Amino acid sequence: MKHLLGIDDLGAEGIGEVLRLADSFLEVTRRDIPKVPALRGKTVVSMFYEDSTRTRLSFETAAKRLSADTMTFSAGSSSLRKGESLLDTVRTVEAMGIDAIVVRHKSSGVPQRIAGWIDASIINAGDGWHEHPTQALLDVYTLRRRLGALEGVRIWIVGDVLHSRVARSGIQAFARMGCEVTVCGPPTLIPRGVEALGCNVSWSLDGIGEADVIYALRMQNERMTGSFVPSLREYAARYQIDGRRLRPNQLLMHPGPVNRGVELAGEVVDSPQALIVQQVESGVVVRMAVLYELLAGGGPAREASRFTQEDPTRVEPQPA
Numbered sequence: 001m002k003h004l005l006g007i008d009d010l011g012a013e014g015i016g017e018v019l020r021l022a023d024s025f026l027e028v029t030r031r032d033i034p035k036v037p038a039l040r041g042k043t044v045v046s047m048f049y050e051d052s053t054r055t056r057l058s059f060e061t062a063a064k065r066l067s068a069d070t071m072t073f074s075a076g077s078s079s080l081r082k083g084e085s086l087l088d089t090v091r092t093v094e095a096m097g098i099d100a101i102v103v104r105h106k107s108s109g110v111p112q113r114i115a116g117w118i119d120a121s122i123i124n125a126g127d128g129w130h131e132h133p134t135q136a137l138l139d140v141y142t143l144r145r146r147l148g149a150l151e152g153v154r155i156w157i158v159g160d161v162l163h164s165r166v167a168r169s170g171i172q173a174f175a176r177m178g179c180e181v182t183v184c185g186p187p188t189l190i191p192r193g194v195e196a197l198g199c200n201v202s203w204s205l206d207g208i209g210e211a212d213v214i215y216a217l218r219m220q221n222e223r224m225t226g227s228f229v230p231s232l233r234e235y236a237a238r239y240q241i242d243g244r245r246l247r248p249n250q251l252l253m254h255p256g257p258v259n260r261g262v263e264l265a266g267e268v269v270d271s272p273q274a275l276i277v278q279q280v281e282s283g284v285v286v287r288m289a290v291l292y293e294l295l296a297g298g299g300p301a302r303e304a305s306r307f308t309q310e311d312p313t314r315v316e317p318q319p320a
């Protein structure tokens with residue numbers, strides 16, 4: 001695999017391979033010096049045209065823990081402001097000798113477009129409403145560490161599904177792991193035909209008691225061009241997950257950043273049922289796995305054995 005542009009690039013087997021690699025990197029991150037030489041000599045560029053805390057920092061941490069060199073492109077202080085095009089910008093960055101670009105952009109399809117222009121590996125760190133594949137991988141990894149096998153696990157994804165790249169990647173990844181996925185939100189915020197990705201649809205929280213996992217989404221105000229709900233207050237009254245709606249046996253996930261008091265009440269964000277911090281922790285090892293998979297070369301089996309050779313202290317991945 002050269003690029004990671006969407007969940008389709010992986011399939012169930014590819015997802016399993018990333019999870020296995022992430023398990024081995026988890027052991028690395030627990031060492032006194034959490035670093036291996038696996039990507040020494042490689043250069044990874046972060047190119048974020050949209051704000052990010054978790055994704056950008058965890059990719060940069062992941063690259064450093066694999067001993068790759070890192071470069072950070074800041075759109076706000078670059079020659080984009082002088083009118084340079086996206087094409088000329090990525091060709092300029094490529095000319096510096098790089099191996100991968102981690103790209104986030106407000107427009108769907110930009111990572112695919114860049115992948116067609118240059119030779120470096122492209123990793124989609126979120127494009128418009130389209131996909132956020134590493135978010136889905138870290139979510140699957142987090143849940144699998146908590147629950148073990150995911151076959152038959154019922155997940156309700158609640159909120160602004162329409163504008164959510166997290167939901168599009170998450171539905172596909174969870175469905176491939178055998179989960180039963182339901183998306184829930186006001187009809188204005190559920191995309192028509194979303195069932196084709198492998199989920200059920202509910203317009204109310206009435207059946208949410210059946211869920212093993214509630215995955216709440218942020219209202220993506222930055223992508224809304226009109227009014228999709230009468231008011232945030234009314235939205236919260238019908239769809240906010242609070243201490244009444246989250247049952248004691250249910251787990252809670254959210255990709256972050258959370259808008260406390262809108263999609264989630266503060267009491268559930270801080271409850272032991274919330275996996276939100278664990279999701280961030282998983283982000284580093286899952287992104288190490290993705291960078292390794294793309295940049296260490298060869299097929300999955302060969303890559304894993306190379307890693308073993310380079311790092312003889314590595315423990316074997318845990319069985320799924």
Ligand code: CP
Binds near residue numbers: 051056257
């Ligand atoms: N979940 C997520 O993509 O967070 P950031 O926008 O902070 O990267």
